[in-house]
Amino acid sequence: MEVDVNHVINHLHRTPTVLRSMLQGLPPEWITNNEGGQTWSPFDVVGHLIHGERTDWIPRAKIILESGENREFDPFDRYAQFEESKGKKIDELLDLFEIFRLDSIHSLKMMKLLPEDLKKKGKHPEFGRVTLGELLAAWVAHDLDHIVQISRTMSRQYRDEVGPWRVYLSVMR
Amino acid sequence: MEVDVNHVINHLHRTPTVLRSMLQGLPPEWITNNEGGQTWSPFDVVGHLIHGERTDWIPRAKIILESGENREFDPFDRYAQFEESKGKKIDELLDLFEIFRLDSIHSLKMMKLLPEDLKKKGKHPEFGRVTLGELLAAWVAHDLDHIVQISRTMSRQYRDEVGPWRVYLSVMR
Numbered sequence: 001m002e003v004d005v006n007h008v009i010n011h012l013h014r015t016p017t018v019l020r021s022m023l024q025g026l027p028p029e030w031i032t033n034n035e036g037g038q039t040w041s042p043f044d045v046v047g048h049l050i051h052g053e054r055t056d057w058i059p060r061a062k063i064i065l066e067s068g069e070n071r072e073f074d075p076f077d078r079y080a081q082f083e084e085s086k087g088k089k090i091d092e093l094l095d096l097f098e099i100f101r102l103d104s105i106h107s108l109k110m111m112k113l114l115p116e117d118l119k120k121k122g123k124h125p126e127f128g129r130v131t132l133g134e135l136l137a138a139w140v141a142h143d144l145d146h147i148v149q150i151s152r153t154m155s156r157q158y159r160d161e162v163g164p165w166r167v168y169l170s171v172m173r
Numbered sequence: 174m175e176v177d178v179n180h181v182i183n184h185l186h187r188t189p190t191v192l193r194s195m196l197q198g199l200p201p202e203w204i205t206n207n208e209g210g211q212t213w214s215p216f217d218v219v220g221h222l223i224h225g226e227r228t229d230w231i232p233r234a235k236i237i238l239e240s241g242e243n244r245e246f247d248p249f250d251r252y253a254q255f256e257e258s259k260g261k262k263i264d265e266l267l268d269l270f271e272i273f274r275l276d277s278i279h280s281l282k283m284m285k286l287l288p289e290d291l292k293k294k295g296k297h298p299e300f301g302r303v304t305l306g307e308l309l310a311a312w313v314a315h316d317l318d319h320i321v322q323i324s325r326t327m328s329r330q331y332r333d334e335v336g337p338w339r340v341y342l343s344v345m346r
Contacts, residue, residue, distance in 0.1 A: 001330045007200060011327075014194055021190040022320075027180060127337035137331040138338035144328035145344045147195075148321050154184075155317035157174045162314050163307035164300035171318045 003133045005113050011140045012105055016098035018147060019046060022154075023090055031090045035153050042150045046093040047081025049146060053100035055080075057139045058107045064122035064132045065111065072123040176306045178286050184313045185278055189271035191320060192219060195327075196263055204263045208326050215323045219266040220254025222319060226273035228253075230312045231280045237295035237305045238284065245296045 023031060023042055034041040040048070060073045085093060111117075118133030155171045166172045196204060196215055207214040213221070233246045258266060284290075291306030328344045339345045 001202060001206070001334065003331070003334050007203075010199065017194040018191060021187055021194055026183065029174060030180075033174070124337070130336055130338075134334065134336035134338060137334035138336070138342070141328045141331045141335050141338070141342050141344070144324040145342045147324040148328070148344050151317040151320040151324065155314045155321070158176070158310040158314045161174065161176050161307065161310035163303055163311070164297070165303075165307060165311035165314070169311070169314050169318050171314070171321050 003118055003137045005108070005118075005136070008136045008140055009105055009108060011143065012101065012108075015049075015143045015147070016094070016101050019049075019097065019150070020094050022147075022150060024094055026090075030154055030157065033153070033157055035156055039153070040149065042153060043085065043090055043093065044081055045146050045150055046090065046097055047085035047088075048078070049143070050093060050097050050100055051077065051080045051084060052142070053097065053104050057135065058104045060122065060135055061108070061111065061132060064120050064135070065117070067122075069121050069123045069129060072125050075125050176291055176310045178281070178291075178309070181309045181313055182278055182281060184316065185274065185281075188222075188316045188320070189267070189274050192222075192270065192323070193267050195320075195323060197267055199263075203327055203330065206326070206330055208329055212326070213322065215326060216258065216263055216266065217254055218319050218323055219263065219270055220258035220261075221251070222316070223266060223270050223273055224250065224253045224257060225315070226270065226277050230308065231277045233295065233308055234281070234284065234305060237293050237308070238290070240295075242294050242296045242302060245298050248298045 023046070031043050032041045034044070055074070056076050063071050063073055113132070118131060118136070120132045121129055122132065122135070124130045152171045155169065159166070159172055162169060162172070196219070204216050205214045207217070228247070229249050236244050236246055286305070291304060291309070293305045294302050295305065295308070297303045325344045328342065332339070332345055335342060335345070
């Protein structure tokens with residue numbers, strides 16, 4: 001489906017509300033339990049999304065618009081949340097994510113992007129040449145990917161408790 | 174994690190709001206596109222959840238409490254939504270799901286279940302003996318499973334558009 005900036009904003013605007021309706025007021029173990037090993041809890045995921053708002057999506061869009069392929073993006077730290085979220089509660093993270101996301105959307109609107117702008121190119125430290133349209137599509141898909149992860153992680157807390165229904169629940173496999 | 178009726182109600186109460194925040198007001202193609210072939214769109218999934226409220230979860234809990242293993246559950250029709258949702262809009266489905274879910278939660282509260290009630294047994298047409306606790310855990314996990322499915326389905330609409338970011342988006346695989 002073709003990337004449309006208004007659709008992108010429509011999706012991006014939803015995620016803080018989706019996360020709040022999924023997580024705010026849950027008993028703590030549902031927030032901090034993960035899928036085992038080095039996997040992430042819902043708490044870790046929200047911290048990761050906050051770090052993305054601050055250092056990834058809008059900063060990279062600005063680099064594309066201002067410098068094109070001449071300036072490579074800064075690498076994204078996928079583990080920053082383990083330090084940054086320390087001592088915080090989930091409610092604070094949900095508030096911070098909403099604030100940073102609204103600020104990102106404001107910045108995106110101020111760019112007044114036209115369809116042809118989505119073809120503009122930037123330089124990713126790992127992938128090489130990427131376009132602004134790919135960056136925006138990845139931002140939306142990344143939100144949805146982490147909603148998948150949070151839902152799956154919570155569902156798996158009942159892996160044993162669902163008994164034989166396990167066979168009909170694809171997340172348990 | 175042990176099944177606690179109050180936690181179950183806490184989760185069940187969230188799902189209509191989560192679905193509304195994900196779907197209401199999206200452009201129609203995001204609602205009706207599926208993952209290809211015979212897979213379900215977000216529209217199909219919401220219809221399926223409505224059918225479950227009407228014919229599956231609470232009716233089966235009542236059978237367990239009233240008849241135990243003496244009365245086998247009615248089989249669940251996993252394709253009913255294709256007929257029942259015909260001609261409806263997503264907003265109507267979201268409203269119906271919320272109404273039926275609130276009614277289900279009311280019925281569940283009226284059962285005034287004690288921890289020992291969760292060990293009560295029923296007879297599933299396919300699995301044989303199941304417990305009320307397994308039924309309630311499966312209800313919560315089933316909601317989360319379908320939130321996973323809706324998020325994944327929407328994310329995959331941008332499968333091509335995300336370009337090289339595909340490798341970092343686990344839902345695309």
